Amino acid sequence: MAYPPRLAHLATRSVVVAKLTPTYARAHNIDEEEAAQRLSQALQGRLLTSLLEQAWTAMRGKAKRLDDEGLVEKVAATLSDRPQRPGRTAELTPAWSAFLVLADLEAGTASEAARRVMESPEGRQRAQAGLAEVGSFLAAELTRGR
Template sequence: MPYPPRLAHLATRAVVVAKLMPTYAQAHNIDEEEASQRLSTALAGRMLPTLLDAAWDAIRGKAKRLTDDGLLEKVAATLGDRPLRPGKVATLNPAWSAFLVLADLEVGTAGDAARRVMETEEGRRRGAEGVAEVGRFLAAELTRGK
C-alpha cells in the first residue's frame, strides 16, 4: 500500500535528510553540511517516495493496534517541536551499504563501476534490500518518542 499523503507532509525531504545525515556523514567521512547537501540532492527525485513507501510499510508492520490515522499522529507527535533533529547513527551492514551506493548514484559521486553493479539483477535486489533496511530505520526514527 502506498504511503498516505500526510506522511509526505510530515516526513518532508528536509526531515528525512536530517534523520539519515549522521549515518551518511560517518559512512563517507564527510562533514554534516556536505552530507546534508548530498542527501538532499539524492532525495530530490524518485528516491524519496520509494523510501517513504518502505518506511510506511515498516511503520504499519510494527504497530498492529493503531489505525493509519493513529500511526500518522504518532509520527506527528514524534517530530513535534524538533522535526529536524538528526537521527541516530545506524550500524552499517550490506543493506545500508547498498542504499548508500544508490544515494551516491543519484548524487553523481559514484563511479561507472558502481552503476554497472547496481544495474545487474543482484545489484537491483541488494538495492531493494537497502531501501527496505533504511525504510525500517526511518520508521523507527519517525515513531520513537512520544
C-alpha cells in the same frame, strides 16, 4: 503512492535528510553539512518516494494497535517539537551500504562502475534490501518519542 499523503507532508525531504545525515556522514567520512547536501540532492526524486513507501510498510508492520490515521498522528507527535532533530547513527550493514550507493548514484557522486553494479540483477536485489532496511530505520526515527 503506497503511503498516506500526509506522511509526505510530515516527513519532508529535509526531515528525512536530517534523520539519515549522521549515518551517511560517518559512512563517507565527511562532515555533516556536506553529507546533508549530498542526501538532499539524492532525495530530490524517486528515491525519497521509495524510501517513504518502505518506511510506511515498516511502520504498519510494527504498530499492530494503530490504524493508518493513528500512525500518521504518531509521526506528527514525534516531529512536532524538533522535526530537524538528527537521527541516530545506524550500524552499517551490506543493505545500508547498498542504499548509500543508491543515494550516491542519485546525487551524482558515484562512479560509472557503481552504476553498472547496481543495474545488475544482484545489484537491484541488494538495492531493494537496502531500501527496506533504511526504510525500517526511518520508520523507527519517525515514530520514536511520544
